[in-house]
Amino acid sequence: AKNSGKSNYKFFNQKMTDKLKEKIQIETTLREAIKKEELKLLYQPQVCGLTGKVVGFEALLRLKFHPISPAIFIPVAEEAGIIIDMGRWVTKEVIKQIAVWKEKGINTKPVAINFSAKQLNDFKYIDFLEDLLKKNNVTPKDIEIEITESIFLENKQETMIFLNNLKALGIKIALDDFGTGYSSLSYLTFLPVDKIKLDKSLNDKFLQLENIAVMESIISLAHSLNLKVVAEGIEDIEQHERLKLVKCDYIQGYLFSKPLEVEEAENIHDYRFLL
Ligand code: C2E
Ligand code: CA
Ligand code: CA
Ligand code: CA
Numbered sequence: 104a105k106n107s108g109k110s111n112y113k114f115f116n117q118k119m120t121d122k123l124k125e126k127i128q129i130e131t132t133l134r135e136a137i138k139k140e141e142l143k144l145l146y147q148p149q150v151c152g153l154t155g156k157v158v159g160f161e162a163l164l165r166l167k168f169h170p171i172s173p174a175i176f177i178p179v180a181e182e183a184g185i186i187i188d189m190g191r192w193v194t195k196e197v198i199k200q201i202a203v204w205k206e207k208g209i210n211t212k213p214v215a216i217n218f219s220a221k222q223l224n225d226f227k228y229i230d231f232l233e234d235l236l237k238k239n240n241v242t243p244k245d246i247e248i249e250i251t252e253s254i255f256l257e258n259k260q261e262t263m264i265f266l267n268n269l270k271a272l273g274i275k276i277a278l279d280d281f282g283t284g285y286s287s288l289s290y291l292t293f294l295p296v297d298k299i300k301l302d303k304s305l306n307d308k309f310l311q312l313e314n315i316a317v318m319e320s321i322i323s324l325a326h327s328l329n330l331k332v333v334a335e336g337i338e339d340i341e342q343h344e345r346l347k348l349v350k351c352d353y354i355q356g357y358l359f360s361k362p363l364e365v366e367e368a369e370n371i372h373d374y375r376f377l378l
Contacts, residue, residue: 141167145362155375159213181221190222202239215247220254243273252284303336319349
């Protein structure tokens with residue numbers, strides 16, 4: 104028993120070392136990728152459940168030459184502070200892309216940008232954003248910022264100032280991953296948000312027939328607060344049918360489309376053929 108304790112410790116230690124090595128490796132990969140601009144964005148359509156029209160996109164970050172998921176590399180980037188540069192790259196890329204679409208005469212739709220709580224440390228982000236919009240002739244209505252509740256674990260006052268500044272610019276704010284935190288409902292009463300995005304886990308549970316009344320209540324509450332509702336991670340027709348019944352505004356999920364390359368995204372305007 105004495106021995107096994109010791110070897111457990113050693114095993115644990117080895118695992119920690121491996122984890123740390125992996126993290127450092129990811130960090131190095133990320134710094135390289137930013138320096139060489141080996142990042143790219145995919146665009147996932149948000150679709151009106153009733154008409155099948157594409158109402159907007161969410162920009163989702165990828166590394167050009169590494170298949171690693173953002174679910175893995177974003178937390179590493181946040182911890183290492185790399186998220187600041189990364190977040191700026193994403194913002195710039197989205198705005199440049201919208202400008203290109205406008206130039207091509209493509210009827211653009213709002214593109215949502217994920218904003219990490221750690222980016223609150225980027226004090227000049229709003230100035231950076233405003234400047235980019237002006238220089239590219241892109242309006243605040245063309246973009247949207249997605250935040251998660253975790254932003255309130257940072258400085259509450261700073262967060263409110265940041266969000267109010269975005270609002271003052273005319274930029275819409277979406278509360279992402281709704282239903283995964285603890286006090287989601289109470290946040291809605293004071294947060295300056297325009298939209299909530301129901302997390303896949305919430306949808307998978309509350310779109311089941313026996314729970315559908317709860318889903319209906321959430322959506323009706325959101326509507327009474329003048330919020331639009333997007334259901335995320337919708338993969339099957341049955342879920343779509345139920346979302347129509349409970350009057351969910353928009354749908355984002357593999358049922359309609361996975362995240363698309365720019366060239367694919369700019370050619371898709373509706374999914375009526377899937378209704
Ligand atoms: P998220 O913001 O909740 O984005 C939605 C995720 O769900 C995306 O994963 C999307 O591909 C995936 N998804 C969409 N529809 C379905 C579906 O029907 N089924 C399933 N199983 N998944 C679906 P992705 O692109 O791997 O991104 C993972 C997370 O990484 C994002 O979650 C977001 O938190 C973060 N992320 C991605 N890009 C950025 C970025 O540019 N900045 C920041 N800060 N975070 C980002
Ligand atoms: Ca998001
Ligand atoms: Ca989400
Ligand atoms: Ca998420």
